[in-house]
Amino acid sequence: MQHYINIIINSVFIENILLIYFLGMCSFLSISKKVETSIGLGLAVIFVLSITAPANWAINEYLLAEGALSWAGLGHINLDFLQFIVFISVIAAMVQLVEMLMDRFSPALYVNLGIFLPLITVNCSILGTSLFLVERDYNLAESTVFGFGSGLGFFLAIVSLATVRKRMRYSDVPSSLRGVGMAMLLTGLISMAFLGFSGISL
Amino acid sequence: MGENPISIHVLGICSALAITTKIDTAVVMTIAVVAVLSISNVVISFLRNNIPNKVRIIIQMSVIASLVIIADQVLKAYMYDMSKLLGVFLGLIITNCIVLGRAEAYAMQNSPSKALLDGMGNGLGYGSILIAVAFFRELFGFGSIYGAQVIANQIYLGGYENNGLMILSPGAFFILGLIVWAHRAYTGTSDKH
Numbered sequence: 001m002q003h004y005i006n007i008i009i010n011s012v013f014i015e016n017i018l019l020i021y022f023l024g025m026c027s028f029l030s031i032s033k034k035v036e037t038s039i040g041l042g043l044a045v046i047f048v049l050s051i052t053a054p055a056n057w058a059i060n061e062y063l064l065a066e067g068a069l070s071w072a073g074l075g076h077i078n079l080d081f082l083q084f085i086v087f088i089s090v091i092a093a094m095v096q097l098v099e100m101l102m103d104r105f106s107p108a109l110y111v112n113l114g115i116f117l118p119l120i121t122v123n124c125s126i127l128g129t130s131l132f133l134v135e136r137d138y139n140l141a142e143s144t145v146f147g148f149g150s151g152l153g154f155f156l157a158i159v160s161l162a163t164v165r166k167r168m169r170y171s172d173v174p175s176s177l178r179g180v181g182m183a184m185l186l187t188g189l190i191s192m193a194f195l196g197f198s199g200i201s202l
Numbered sequence: 203m204g205e206n207p208i209s210i211h212v213l214g215i216c217s218a219l220a221i222t223t224k225i226d227t228a229v230v231m232t233i234a235v236v237a238v239l240s241i242s243n244v245v246i247s248f249l250r251n252n253i254p255n256k257v258r259i260i261i262q263m264s265v266i267a268s269l270v271i272i273a274d275q276v277l278k279a280y281m282y283d284m285s286k287l288l289g290v291f292l293g294l295i296i297t298n299c300i301v302l303g304r305a306e307a308y309a310m311q312n313s314p315s316k317a318l319l320d321g322m323g324n325g326l327g328y329g330s331i332l333i334a335v336a337f338f339r340e341l342f343g344f345g346s347i348y349g350a351q352v353i354a355n356q357i358y359l360g361g362y363e364n365n366g367l368m369i370l371s372p373g374a375f376f377i378l379g380l381i382v383w384a385h386r387a388y389t390g391t392s393d394k395h
Contacts, residue, residue, distance in 0.1 A: 020371050022219040026299045081275060084293045085267035092260065124297040131290035176386035181379050188375030195370060 004145045011149030013197035017125045018157040019190060024125030028158055029183055031116075038162035042155030044116045046148065049129055052094050053147025056087050056130040057140055065134075087130045092121045125154055160190055219335070219374040221291050225348045228336035230284050232329030234277070234292060238269045239301050239328075240321030245269075246309040247317035253310075262305045263296070270295050300328055331381065338377045343368035 017023050024045070031041045063069065064086060066078040099117045102110040120126060129150045133143040164186050173182050221227045245265050246253075253261050274292050277285040285292065295301060304324055309317040340346055342365045345353035353362070367373050 022371065022374070023294070025219075081271055084271050084274070084296055085264060088263060088267055088296055089260075092263065122297050122299060122302060124294050127297050128290060128294055131293050135290060174383075174387075176390070177379075177383045181382040181386065184375050184379030184382060188372040188379060191375055192367075192372040195372065 004141065007142060007145050008149040008152070009200065011146055012153040012156060013194060014200065016153040016157060016191075016194055017128065017150045018154050019187065019194050021128065023128040024123045024154055027119050027123050028154075028161070028187075029180060031119075032158055032162040032165055032183065035159065035162045035166060037116075038158045039155075040112055041116045041119070042151075042158050044120055045123065045125065045154045046151030048091075048095060048098060048117075048120050049126060049147040049151035049154075050144065051098065051147075052091050052126055053129055053133060053150075054140060054144045055094060056090055057133055057138065057143040059086060059090060060134050061140075083131070083134065084127075087127060088121075091126050091130070095121050125150065157190065161187060164190070219371070219378065221288055222332055222336040222339055222374055223343065223369050224340050225333060225336045227284070227287055228329075228332045230277070230281070231288065231291070232325070232332055234273045235295060235298070235301075235328055236322060236325030238266065238273055238295055239304060239325040240318050242266050242269050242301060242305055243309040243317040243321035244314045246305045247312060247314040250310050258310070259302075259306075262302060266301050266305070267296050300324060331378075334381055335374060335377050339368045339373055343373065 011017065015021065018025070018028055027041060032038050060080075060083065062071070064079045064083055066080060069077050069079075095117055099110075102117075129147055133146055138146055161183065165183065168182060168186070177185075221231050242262075242265050246262055249261070249265075270293060273295070274285065277288070277292065304321060308320045312320070337347065340348075341352070345351060345358075345364050365373075368377075
């Protein structure tokens with residue numbers, strides 16, 4: 001149990017996917033103008049990451065990795081060069097599936113999160129998480145927890161930037177620094193604050 | 203340069219920043235992005251009249267992903283150490299918004315030769331920002347430029363120290379923010395707030 005809590009703390013605070021690995025910056029910068037939309041995107045990312053991380057883990061473990069096809073008597077085949085294309089298709093398919101299920105069973109949630117779901121397919125943090133969990137050799141439970149933790153880290157980062165940017169409206173920023181330039185500097189400061197967590201472990 | 207994809211439209215910095223602690227990784231990344239972007243633009247431009255509109259995104263994605271796999275395999279074969287350093291970030295070119303963005307916005311409407319030039323131009327514009335960020339981070343973080351020590355030993359003896367913050371992630375955010383500021387001040391563009 002403690003091991004899993006450690007993975008969550010690690011992926012949320014110490015190795016935050018956005019602030020330390022810079023993944024998912026595109027949507028991070030464009031969506032963080034309003035607090036409500038950033039909460040919506042954050043929740044959608046948590047949701048999709050918790051599903052795609054274990055799915056991609058299973059595909060890698062039983063289809064792609066070296067010796068993974070031994071259950072079919074094809075142990076000598078190594079398909080790991082197909083990782084990128086398979087992972088991105090799984091993510092795209094999963095996002096589509098989630099979108100349809102949500103539309104069918106929870107229209108209210110669909111109205112709120114629906115517009116963010118297509119954006120998520122090309123969000124680097126989703127593909128990045130899948131690639132990281134292969135690189136770090138996580139098992140099924142660890143990858144699920146890691147996926148959830150990364151999503152939570154993204155949520156935390158995007159909501160904090162959105163709230164800070166809301167305050168910035170009242171301040172007098174030089175005209176060419178407005179918008180993205182200022183957002184980058186603010187992200188730098190938030191990221192610096194997160195560095196303070198480094199070294200924590202249970 | 204006036205329409206630089208990073209500093210004006212802020213696209214594709216996802217995979218860009220993590221590998222900019224040193225110039226040599228940034229240069230290799232730039233070459234990979236330029237190659238993938240120009241080839242994908244040409245391929246998609248050749249296919250543009252045969253792609254059904256409904257499934258165009260997934261077709262563009264598969265073209266790009268295949269090219270990234272080729273780039274990854276080439277790097278593994280000829281520059282193994284470099285491919286270890288770039289790690290997962292090379293794979294993340296797939297989700298780089300610039301590549302998909304140019305395919306969608308330009309290659310779908312224009313002839314292959316124009317698309318090739320557009321791909322190269324955007325790739326180089328992207329690369330120039332990467333290399334600029336890497337230049338400052340390496341200079342202040344390690345005291346060197348492209349692996350060669352430029353800050354003399356006497357200065358270190360005189361109490362100068364490398365700035366560790368530059369190597370960590372906040373350094374990249376600050377430098378990119380400042381570059382965006384300088385570039386926008388020069389071209390005179392600005393956002394609403």
